[in-house]
Amino acid sequence: MSEYILLRHRDLPGLNLLDIYRKNGGFKSFEKAVKTLEPAAVLGMIKDSGLRGRGGAGFPTGIKWSFLPDNLWPHYVVANADESEPGTFKDREILENNPYQFLEGLMLASYAVKAETSYIYLRGEFWQIATQIDTCIRELENAGLLGSNLFGTNYSLKIYTHVGAGAYICGEETALLESLEGKLGQPRLRPPFPAVYGLFGKPTVINNVETLTNIPLIIEKGPAWYRQFGTEKSPGVKIFCLSGRVNKPGNYELPLGTPFRHLIYELGGGIINGKKIKAIMTAGASSTIIPATEQALDTPMDYESVQNTLGAPLGSASVIILDETTNMASLVNKTVGFFKHESCGKCTPCREGTYWMNNLTRRILENHDPQQVDLLDSVAKQMQNKCLCALGEFSTMAVVSAIQHFEEDFVTDQRNLPSVPPRLEEQV
Amino acid sequence: MIELQRKYPKEVERILAKYPPEFKQSAVMPLLYLAQREDGKVSRQAVADIAALIGISVTDVTSVLGFYTLFHEEGGRYFIQVCTDLPCALCGAETFLHQVCDALNIQPGETTPDGIFTVEEVKCIAACDKAPVFQVQGDGEITYHEHQTLESALKIFEELKVRVSVKAKTEKLTPKDVV
Ligand SMILES: Cc1cc2nc3c(=O)[nH]c(=O)nc-3n(C[C@H](O)[C@H](O)[C@H](O)COP(=O)(O)O)c2cc1C
Numbered sequence: 251m252s253e254y255i256l257l258r259h260r261d262l263p264g265l266n267l268l269d270i271y272r273k274n275g276g277f278k279s280f281e282k283a284v285k286t287l288e289p290a291a292v293l294g295m296i297k298d299s300g301l302r303g304r305g306g307a308g309f310p311t312g313i314k315w316s317f318l319p320d321n322l323w324p325h326y327v328v329a330n331a332d333e334s335e336p337g338t339f340k341d342r343e344i345l346e347n348n349p350y351q352f353l354e355g356l357m358l359a360s361y362a363v364k365a366e367t368s369y370i371y372l373r374g375e376f377w378q379i380a381t382q383i384d385t386c387i388r389e390l391e392n393a394g395l396l397g398s399n400l401f402g403t404n405y406s407l408k409i410y411t412h413v414g415a416g417a418y419i420c421g422e423e424t425a426l427l428e429s430l431e432g433k434l435g436q437p438r439l440r441p442p443f444p445a446v447y448g449l450f451g452k453p454t455v456i457n458n459v460e461t462l463t464n465i466p467l468i469i470e471k472g473p474a475w476y477r478q479f480g481t482e483k484s485p486g487v488k489i490f491c492l493s494g495r496v497n498k499p500g501n502y503e504l505p506l507g508t509p510f511r512h513l514i515y516e517l518g519g520g521i522i523n524g525k526k527i528k529a530i531m532t533a534g535a536s537s538t539i540i541p542a543t544e545q546a547l548d549t550p551m552d553y554e555s556v557q558n559t560l561g562a563p564l565g566s567a568s569v570i571i572l573d574e575t576t577n578m579a580s581l582v583n584k585t586v587g588f589f590k591h592e593s594c595g596k597c598t599p600c601r602e603g604t605y606w607m608n609n610l611t612r613r614i615l616e617n618h619d620p621q622q623v624d625l626l627d628s629v630a631k632q633m634q635n636k637c638l639c640a641l642g643e644f645s646t647m648a649v650v651s652a653i654q655h656f657e658e659d660f661v662t663d664q665r666n667l668p669s670v671p672p673r674l675e676e677q678v
Numbered sequence: 679m680i681e682l683q684r685k686y687p688k689e690v691e692r693i694l695a696k697y698p699p700e701f702k703q704s705a706v707m708p709l710l711y712l713a714q715r716e717d718g719k720v721s722r723q724a725v726a727d728i729a730a731l732i733g734i735s736v737t738d739v740t741s742v743l744g745f746y747t748l749f750h751e752e753g754g755r756y757f758i759q760v761c762t763d764l765p766c767a768l769c770g771a772e773t774f775l776h777q778v779c780d781a782l783n784i785q786p787g788e789t790t791p792d793g794i795f796t797v798e799e800v801k802c803i804a805a806c807d808k809a810p811v812f813q814v815q816g817d818g819e820i821t822y823h824e825h826q827t828l829e830s831a832l833k834i835f836e837e838l839k840v841r842v843s844v845k846a847k848t849e850k851l852t853p854k855d856v857v
C-alpha cells in the first residue's frame with residue numbers, strides 16, 4: 251500500500267519493474283477495461299472523476315476525450331512528455347520511477363478513445379528516459395499487454411516514443427504535432443482542433459504525463475474514490491514542483507486545495523537563511539507574479555481559488571519561491587530572456603515583442619534607465635490578445651504583474667552590484 | 679546506397695517502422711540524432727542522406743536541423759549544457775556557470791582549443807530542485823549531472839577526456855567501418 255496516488259514509487263521500491271508493478275495491482279485496470287468494459291464506460295468514469303488536465307490548462311480530461319468524432323479514423327493518443335516549463339520537474343520523476351503506471355494510463359486512454367497507435371513525445375533532454383520507456387514497451391509486448399488482439403479481444407495497441415530536440419514550444423500541443431510530423435515546431439492555426447484534425451490529420455487526444463498517470467487508479471477504485479481528494483471543482487491530487495528560494499525544494503503530491511503556506515513552510519521548510527518571502531510564481535516562467543501576502547499564503551492551491559482570489563492561473567503548479575533578496579527587474583529579465591529564446595518566430599507580435607522586452611529589461615538593468623519601465627509595460631500590454639499561441643501571452647504575464655506590484659525594483663540602481671546585469675543570487 | 683542506411687541499417691529500419699509509410703517525414707528528427715551519434719555533429723552528407731531516405735528536400739531537413747537546439751553542425755565533442763534558467767539562477771547557477779567557464783578558460787558558447795568541450799548556457803532541463811545542474815551531450819547520449827560543484831564538474835570533465843583518448847586509440851586499431 252502507498253499513501254500516494256502518483257508518486258507511489260516513493261513507498262514501493264522497485265515499482266519501475268514490471269513484475270513488481272503487477273504485484274501491486276498493475277495492469278489489472280487495463281485488463282478489466284479491455285475484457286469487460288466498453289470504451290465509452292472507461293471514458294464515462296474519467297468524466298465522472300472530474301480529472302482535469304495537469305499540463306497547465308486544467309481542461310476536463312473526459313470531456314476532451316469525448317470530442318473525438320466517431321466517423322473519422324484512425325484515432326491517436328499522444329502523451330505530452332515535453333516538460334519544459336521552467337520550474338517543472340514532475341513528469342520526469344514519474345517517467346523515471348513509476349513508468350508503468352504512466353504507460354497503463356496511456357493504454358487506458360487509448361482504449362477509451364479507440365486508438366490503436368499512440369505516441370509519447372519526450373523532450374530531447376529526456377533521451378535516457380526514452381530509452382528506458384522503450385525497454386518498458388518491449389517488456390509489455392513480451393508480457394502480452396501490448397500488441398495485437400489483447401486478452402483475446404479484437405483490440406490491438408502499439409505505442410512508440412518520439413524524442414524532441416530542445417524547443418519549449420513543442421510542449422504546446424499543435425506545435426508538438428507538427429514536430430512529431432517531422433516539421434518545425436510551430437503552432438497550428440485553430441480551428442480545426444486536434445480532436446478533429448490532429449496527428450497525421452486524424453482525430454487526436456493529447457494529454458500530459460501526470461494526467462495519464464492518474465487514470466489506472468481511477469479505473470480501479472472508481473470516480474467517487476478519486477473525488478474524496480481535492481475540491482468539488484478541482485478533484486484529486488496534484489504534484490506541486492517546489493523550487494527557488496526555499497529550503498526543501500522538490501515534488502510534493504498533495505490534494506488540490508492545499509494552502510500555499512503548508513507547501514512552503516511545513517513541507518518546504520521555509521525560506522533559505524530565514525529570509526522573508528516576497529512573491530510566488532505558480533506556472534513557471536509563464537506565471538503571473540503573486541505578492542506573498544498573508545492572504546495569498548492562506549489561499550488553497552486549486553484551479554478556481556488561485557485564479558479567483560489571486561488573479562493568477564495555477565498552470566502547471568510549478569511553485570517558484572522568491573524572497574526579499576530577489577529583484578523583480580532581474581527576474582523579469584530572466585523570464586523574458588527565456589521567451590525570446592523560445593519564441594518560434596511564426597507570428598510578429600511574439601517574435602518582435604519578446605525581442606523588445608528583452609532589450610528593455612537589459613537597458614533597465616545595465617544602464618539604469620527607469621524611463622524604459624513604462625515602455626516595457628506598454629510593449630507587454632500591446633502583445634496581449636494578439637499572439638497566435640499562448641506562448642506570446644505567457645511572456646507578458648510576469649512583466650505586467652511585476653511592474654504592477656513591485657515597480658520600485660525597476661527604478662533602483664543596480665549597477666553597483668558585482669555583475670551587470672546582476673546575477674539573481676547576488677542581490678542580497 | 680545511402681551512407682547513413684549502410685552504416686545503421688537496423689536503426690534506420692526501426693525508426694521508419696514507427697510512422698505510417700505515407701508520413702515518413704516524421705523520421706527526420708530520429709534520423710538527425712542517428713546522424714550525429716558518432717561525432718556529435720550532423721554533416722552535409724548526412725543531411726542529403728536523410729532527405730533522400732524520407733523523400734523531402736534538403737532545405738526541409740536543414741531547417742529542422744537549425745530549429746532545434748540539440749542538433750549541432752559545429753562545436754566540441756561534448757556539449758556541457760549548464761542550466762541558468764530562473765529556479766536554478768535563484769540557487770547560484772549563474773555563478774556556477776562562470777566558475778566552469780573560468781576553469782576551462784572559455785566563455786559560454788565557446789569551445790576549448792582541444793575541441794573537446796563546448797559550454798552552453800541552457801534553459802530549464804527539469805531538474806530545478808537539484809541546482810546547480812548540467813547535462814553532457816555527446817557520443818549519442820545525454821546525461822544529467824545534478825547537485826554540482828566546481829570540483830565535481832571538473833572530475834566529470836577529466837573522465838570525459840580519458841574517454842576521448844581511449845576512443846582515439848581503439849579507433850586507430852579498428853578501421854571505422856567495422857564498428
Ligand atoms: C507554450 C506552451 C508550452 C506547453 N508546454 C507543455 C509541456 O511541456 N507539457 C505539457 O504537458 N503541456 C504543455 N502545454 C500544454 C499543452 O498544449 C496541452 O494543453 C496539454 O499537453 C494537454 O494535456 P492535459 O489536458 O492533460 O493537460 C504547453 C502549452 C503551451 C502554450
Ligand code: SF4
Nearest residue numbers: 594596597600639642
Ligand atoms: S505566439 Fe510566439 S511561439 Fe506562439 S506561434 Fe506566435 S511566435 Fe510562435
Ligand code: FES
Nearest residue numbers: 761766802805806
Ligand atoms: S531551472 Fe534549471 S533545471 Fe529547471
